[in-house]
Amino acid sequence: MGRPHRIRYVERFPDFTYFKPQSDSFKKGFEVILTVAEFEALRLKHHERKTQIECAELMNVSQPTFSRILDLAHKKITEALLHGKAIRIAGGPIGIKKLFIGYGCLNCFNEWQDGKASEINKESVVCPECNSKNLYFLKKDMLQQMT
Ligand SMILES: [Zn+2]
Known part of the structure; x- marks a missing residue:
């Protein structure tokens, strides 16, 4: 082993x-x-x-x-x-870095991906979990693990 x-x-x-x-x-x-x-x-x-x-x-x-x-x-x-x-x-075991673009919700802390997400588009989006409009634009590296 x-x-x-x-x-x-x-x-x-x-x-x-x-x-x-x-x-x-x-x-x-x-x-x-x-x-x-x-x-x-x-x-x-x-x-x-x-x-x-x-x-x-x-x-x-x-x-x-x-x-x-x-x-x-x-x-x-x-x-x-x-x-x-x-x-x-x-x-x-490998990890592939992928770009995560989407939104986060300040009300319920939900995060979701949206390919069209941007600071401007944010105004017309609501959280799919709690319907809050209190959102932030989110862009980060996401690690996808594979074995
Ligand atoms: Zn929410």
């Missing part, structure tokens, strides 16, 4: 999650599993070209931990390329 990991932040889930060698000798199930966090480490370091310290901050880990995640990603990809294994990107 591994010890529980801290949630690693990623900007978004990858668009492509399975790659396999085009070869007749490829055996089904012969694959390496790259975690979503390991993919994010590769993306931040080698595509966004950020420093390890910047990457570590963005992913909510220490710099030595980021270095280990990146190293593991390199090892897995190298193994796949060398031995003709498929690469599957899956799993690992």
